[in-house]
Amino acid sequence: MKAMVLEKQGALLIEQDLPIPEPGAGQVLVKVYACGVCRTDLHVADGDLKYPKLPLIIGHEIAGEVVKLGNGVKKLNIGDRVGVPWLGYTCGKCSYCLRGMENLCENAKFTGYTINGGYAEYTVADERFCFPIPPEYPFENAAPLLCAGLIGYRSFKIAQQSCRGSIKKLGIYGFGAAAHIISQIAIFKGIDVYAFTRSGDTEAQKFAKSLGCIWAGNSDIKPDDTLDAAIIFAPVGSLVPLALKAVDKGGAVICGGIHMSDIPGFPYDILWEERTIRSVANLTREDGIELLSIAPEVPVKTFITKYPLNKANEALSDLRKGKLHGAAVLIP
Ligand SMILES: [Zn+2]
Numbered sequence: 001m002k003a004m005v006l007e008k009q010g011a012l013l014i015e016q017d018l019p020i021p022e023p024g025a026g027q028v029l030v031k032v033y034a035c036g037v038c039r040t041d042l043h044v045a046d047g048d049l050k051y052p053k054l055p056l057i058i059g060h061e062i063a064g065e066v067v068k069l070g071n072g073v074k075k076l077n078i079g080d081r082v083g084v085p086w087l088g089y090t091c092g093k094c095s096y097c098l099r100g101m102e103n104l105c106e107n108a109k110f111t112g113y114t115i116n117g118g119y120a121e122y123t124v125a126d127e128r129f130c131f132p133i134p135p136e137y138p139f140e141n142a143a144p145l146l147c148a149g150l151i152g153y154r155s156f157k158i159a160q161q162s163c164r165g166s167i168k169k170l171g172i173y174g175f176g177a178a179a180h181i182i183s184q185i186a187i188f189k190g191i192d193v194y195a196f197t198r199s200g201d202t203e204a205q206k207f208a209k210s211l212g213c214i215w216a217g218n219s220d221i222k223p224d225d226t227l228d229a230a231i232i233f234a235p236v237g238s239l240v241p242l243a244l245k246a247v248d249k250g251g252a253v254i255c256g257g258i259h260m261s262d263i264p265g266f267p268y269d270i271l272w273e274e275r276t277i278r279s280v281a282n283l284t285r286e287d288g289i290e291l292l293s294i295a296p297e298v299p300v301k302t303f304i305t306k307y308p309l310n311k312a313n314e315a316l317s318d319l320r321k322g323k324l325h326g327a328a329v330l331i332p
Pocket residue numbers: 090091092093094095096097098102104105106107108
């Protein structure tokens with residue numbers, strides 16, 4: 001099979017011919033029809049996230065079809081359309097798994113980071129961590145739901161929990177793949193969404209407005225309305241104090257990224273009055289099931305730019321430069 005392989009962090013991916021992997025016990029072989037390109041892929045390729053398996057096939061927004069079953073596979077059948085997310089394995093035994101926090105599992109394995117992922121024609125996946133793709137979604141439109149959608153959904157869920165379900169005005173900092181999905185869900189739920197972008201990124205602001213966001217502007221501007229909560233997807237620590245200043249008493253600032261630059265010091269009074277800052281890590285299978293059931297109901301429309309598999313380096317570079325609106329998707 002053709003695969004784009006990371007041999008060393010900080011280097012470009014290399015196109016290689018590799019044997020098609022064999023599914024082990026409890027695993028399925030998936031023919032990859034689409035794999036989304038996520039900011040986390042950049043952090044793995046660039047070395048912001050340490051100790052990946054090397055050499056590594058990155059990619060954790062995999063949409064494809066089951067073509068072979070390993071021993072003991074119970075749930076899936078050949079021909080099933082499945083999505084494979086970042087969370088690739090959990091132990092089910094550690095204290096986090098036992099408390100329903102499998103996203104924090106001590107022994108977790110992550111697709112496209114500590115196990116091979118989807119920048120390839122085939123991949124193997126643990127059947128317990130494959131989600132059914134709703135029939136409404138072609139593979140390439142489903143792919144961005146599997147991480148951008150999921151991390152957005154989990155961030156939104158945690159923002160709602162932090163605000164006791166009372167969000168009326170939600171700010172989103174960094175209007176890329178995750179933001180464009182979760183803003184549609186929030187608007188569907190009757191919430192006003194305020195989109196904050198890099199200074200002067202009028203394209204992204206226009207895109208946000210076209211999706212129904214009530215306000216769009218530069219991230220250093222404070223809108224006239226006070227927000228109930230804010231989610232930060234951009235990996236920029238200096239947005240944390242800006243978002244804190246924009247949220248109301250009791251409000252929440254949720255950091256959705258896996259990596260962020262340092263957060264600068266800020267006066268205590270912008271945190272005081274029970275504002276919270278919280279990060280979001282990974283996903284649980286429950287998040288996946290919930291998102292994939294609400295997405296066709298909204299219905300969430302994913303905006304994608306397709307690249308052939310062997311143009312993965314270009315796709316990553318366009319993401320790094322902020323040239324994409326919506327999500328990049330590789331098509332093997
Ligand atoms: Zn565990």
